[in-house]
Amino acid sequence: MKRKAWSASHARVQQMADKRERILDAARDRFLAEGFSAASMDRIAEEAGASKMTLYRHFKSKEALFLAAINRDCAQIYAVEEHDPAITREAAAQSLSDFGQTFVMAITEPGVLGLFRMLMGEMARFPELGRLFYDAAPARSIAVIERILSGLLPAAEADMRARAFMHLLMGDTYQRLALGKIDFAQSATDFPAQISLAVELILSGIGKVTPEERP
Structure with missing residues (x-):
């Protein structure tokens, strides 16, 4: 039964x-x-x-526990199916901007940032932990961005731009924050302009797409 x-x-x-x-x-x-x-x-x-x-x-395992701990506050950025493929440049800009704000808020949460710093310090002894983290976190973020862009671009180009966009979102501001060059308050001031620039750069060369031109 x-x-x-x-x-x-x-x-x-x-x-x-x-x-x-x-x-x-x-x-x-x-x-x-x-x-x-x-x-x-x-x-x-x-x-x-x-x-x-x-x-x-x-x-x-301890690895699974660590990944769950670092991803707990990031779950909202991995909801791939909640992001429809954009069919206009304007729609893509709005979706990418919304995603960028959610992404930045998640990765700069103090507990998440602290665990990421700890991960970097453990990489030499536990390289597999880094590979698991990439599959569990960055790769899933890229999948969301790629889905947003998939209505405007061929798959290979959407993937390439998605990977670039994730790193443009983080940019120098995240690096300075992670390395202690700036504090959380300064990063919150700097990130909005960085997100806007990332959206502009990643959509460069993409115009309005007719139904017949969509991938």
């Missing part, structure tokens, strides 16, 4: 969701305080008020 699935409102489902959040909170704190290699899964479970078995039920 097939076991009946609980509804999203079931108390047990909510308890599991709350437990997952506590694990992620504890993991973020340990990773930031100790780094990836030193952070103990036993200590994370203890701080979350969970058993080690429960921790591994939610996250199969």
Whole structure:
């Protein structure tokens, strides 16, 4: 007999969701305080008020836990299907601008930035962690941008421009913030102009497209 699935409102489902959040909170704190290699899964479970078995039920490895911790505040930028392909340059500009603002807010959230800095410091010892992070985060952001551009450009060009746009959004402002050259307040002042310029540059050469000309 097939076991009946609980509804999203079931108390047990909510308890599991709350437990997952506590694990992620504890993991973020340990990773930031100790780094990836030193952070103990036993200590994370203890701080979350969970058993080690429960921790591994939610996250199969420390790598998976780290990726979940760094991506928790970025989930809104990976919703590919929520972004329709733009069919005019104007629509693309608006969609890219909206995405850019959401993207920048996510990657500059203090906890996310702290975990990214920690990741860079661990790369020499854990190169696989960097590869997993790329697939779990930047590659998914690029997929969203590519979808927005897919109504205006051939697939190969949409992909190329999507990759460029993501890095234009981050630009020198993100680098200065990540390296401690500027603070969060200054980055918030600088990012709007950077986002606008990124949109302008990435849509350079794209005019209005008729239905017959769409890819």
